[in-house]
Amino acid sequence: MVPILALENISKRFGAVVVADEIDLALNEGEALGVIGPNGAGKTTLFGMATGTVAPDNGRVLYDGKDITRLAPERRCRLGLARSFQIPQPFSGMTVFENVVVAAAFGANESETAVYGRCADLLDSCGLIDKANKRAGGLTLLDRKRLELARALATEPRVLLLDEVAGGLTEHECGTLVELIKTVRAGGVSIVWIEHVVHALLAVVDRLAVLHGGKIIAQGDPRIVIKSPQVAEIYMGIAADA
């Protein structure tokens, strides 16, 4: 089976800092993959390269078997590759509703009026319906994160890349979010989720990859990977052979 999204032998360096060192990572259709790693491990850059906002120095990006390494970000989005940003990037002068409408109309390539209904429903399921006419720039952190997710979903993705959507949320808020992501997944969307809130991640993902120093140092069953000596080493400073 051809993976829905694959990074092949991807490398990227910013000056002397290597953020991706010949990484191979594949996502199967319908799968939910978790990515953890310390700050600066290169997780967000990986999403940048997958979605086209960062050009890799080497390697290829494949979407459904097609080489999309040189494809512009907007084209990748229209193919079905959507992303939420770690630091929310709302269209701050537009209303919450307009934020979602523009992503729905362009990301899914539909007329504006055709997406109104879908967008209203999406705001409802993401808990933003009461703030539909508020300026996105005035939202709280939780609502900005919800908007990131709603806007990504509005493009009707086949692959959803989530970048730390649970960070900074309360336990209850986090639980709501996990339920929402599970629903999205049940709808057939494949997911890659970068997250520091490990328990939220483990509630959703089938596979976990650990990124450190630009390399995948461990991947596999989440419950096994999280207890692996490599993870203990990078997070707690305990030597792998201790």
Added chain:
Amino acid sequence: MSVVSHTVQHATRSSRIGVALIAVTLIALALAPFWGDRQTLRLLAEVYAFVALASLWNLLAGYAGLVSVGQQAFVGLGGYLLFWLVIVLGVHPVVAIFVAGPVAALIAIPVAALTFRLRGAYFAIGTWVVAEVFRLLASQISVLGGGSGISLPAAAVIAMAPTRQAREFEIYWLALALTVIVLAAIVALLRSRHGLALTAIRDNELAAQSSGIGVFRIKIIIYVLVAFGTSMVGALIFLQKLRISPDTAFSVNDWTAFVIFITVIGGIGRIEGPIIGTIIFFIMRQTLSDLGSLYLLIMGAVAIVVMLWAPKGLWGLIAERYGWQALPLQRHLVLKPTKTSGRPS
């Protein structure tokens, strides 16, 4: 089908008041030849030209993020195209205005191909360089007076209207109509699907790209459309002046510095901004111009104060505080009361 029952509206209470006020003002302005003297008409026509130029620059810089300091290239190009069409080809001056727009848009395509290779401040300087090149080229056209410029031949002026008064009325109405057309086109654009994308680009280019919006393509289209409009306004400005020279046609002060001042103090990235800005600019100019160069110093000080205290301009300040919009641009989701989770606000 949608589970949340809803409708989507553009108009708000403030925009209904705004549209009504604009309609009344337009009627009064259209009747100006019957209540105003010659000086008033000339001044108003100049105001309209600046409203149009500033609105176009606002579309370019405020929405598409293309901070050009070289729009005088297209003002001058429009003016020179008009003079060339009238003098060399014998085209009627009014027709020439409408020919100048599309021709300038065509010329804008290779200019965009060149300047779009530059980013940010480099783009700004690049556009200025292009304008200087245009100015130098214009001074080489001997049939249009070379470096010293040329006046519109009397025959062509008389062909417009038999009397001076009729001609002045005609130019006044043309200026008003052109500005209304430019503003209406901008409003129509911003209300459309592409206007939504353009507003998204204004707010966040990275997120716009990642939401499926072809940012580069939209920027090119806006650049060309703005060149189209700017050149038509330029053609009209020099038809009113009846004389053109490279230095006046490609003046960075008149057609870019003042236009930026107007847009910034009025409110960049908002359609109302340039209109408010032009009114303030002309009030200042009419009251302070006797002070000579001190007037320019005061203008600079006003610009600095506004940028520090109200970086989004005067209209930006009002719009954020009161949520006003003078024109119905936003889409408001209005929920029907059948749904328990939502409530129209």
